[in-house]
Amino acid sequence: MxxxxxxxxxxxxxxxxxxxxxxxxxxxxxxxxxxxxxxxxxxxxxxxxxxxxxxxxxxEDLVLLDQHGALVAERIAASPDVQPLVRRIGRALIESATTLTGGDDLAAGREFLLARLRLMISTPALRAKHLDNHYALQRSIVDALGVDAADPDTVLRIQAAASACLATLHTALVCWAEDDGRGQLPDMIAKALAAAFGEDATDPHG
Missing domain, CATH: 1.10.10.60 (Homeodomain-like)
Incomplete structure (x- = not known):
């Protein structure tokens, strides 16, 4: 009870x-x-x-607060640790975007996220806060990968991979918002990751 x-x-x-x-x-x-x-x-x-x-x-949290970090960390933790870092992180970003834009009402979920992104892009205070969220998401990714903090080289390698993937994610989000949400956001993220890291970056079987 x-x-x-x-x-x-x-x-x-x-x-x-x-x-x-x-x-x-x-x-x-x-x-x-x-x-x-x-x-x-x-x-x-x-x-x-x-x-x-x-x-x-x-x-600022009224616009930016969501479950994205938790979703990404959950999917990274569940991914095979034999896969390359960029692929593990990239697939997690794509799958979490699928969840955020899905739900019972696909149109409503897409429009809600689109409105939030437009506010983030156009409002200076939100852009600054987004950088804080970016760092917090990077930390969530690093923690989900189970990094040994005593190994600085490994930490640097994972932080660099996470940062590069998140920069690519940001580019995809901005492009999707500027295109008025045409197409599917997960597809846009996958396309951006492939442009930055190669096609096998998003292929779970690659």
Missing amino acids: PGQYSTLRAQRRAETQRAIQAHAIRLFTERGYDATTVTDVAEAAGVSPMTVYRHFPTK
């Missing part, structure tokens, strides 16, 4: 978080990011500003 209650509470928390973020993205898109306050978002979502801050510690 306690476990069931804990699961229900987690589901309600996730639903509240999604609702708050949906209202935030809508308001930021309609009014502009700088012109919209956290209080405005709270009123639209029917919650208190304190509730918003419990779910999203900063205003």
Whole structure:
């Protein structure tokens, strides 16, 4: 029974978080990011500003916070460790993008992510925060690969591979957003990775 209650509470928390973020993205898109306050978002979502801050510690998090890091780390940890680093990381990025743009309503998921990306590209404060998220995602990738911190050469090699893959991901995201989300985002990421590292970078059987 306690476990069931804990699961229900987690589901309600996730639903509240999604609702708050949906209202935030809508308001930021309609009014502009700088012109919209956290209080405005709270009123639209029917919650208190304190509730918003419990779910999203900063205003920037209302746009940038998602499960991408956890999804990427999960898929990297599950990938065969005999594969090249770039392939393990690249496939994880593609598969996590598939999850983020999927779901019960494909169009809604795509439009929501597209709106977030447009805000990130056009808003200086969000671009700066995105760099912090980029570093955090790099750390998640390194941790998921089980790096031996006592071996600086291995750490450097993995950090370099993760950083290069994430730079390629960023390029794919920007191109996809500037193209108004035409085509499939996972395909765009795969194409960018192949351009940067070769076709076998995204081939799980390569």
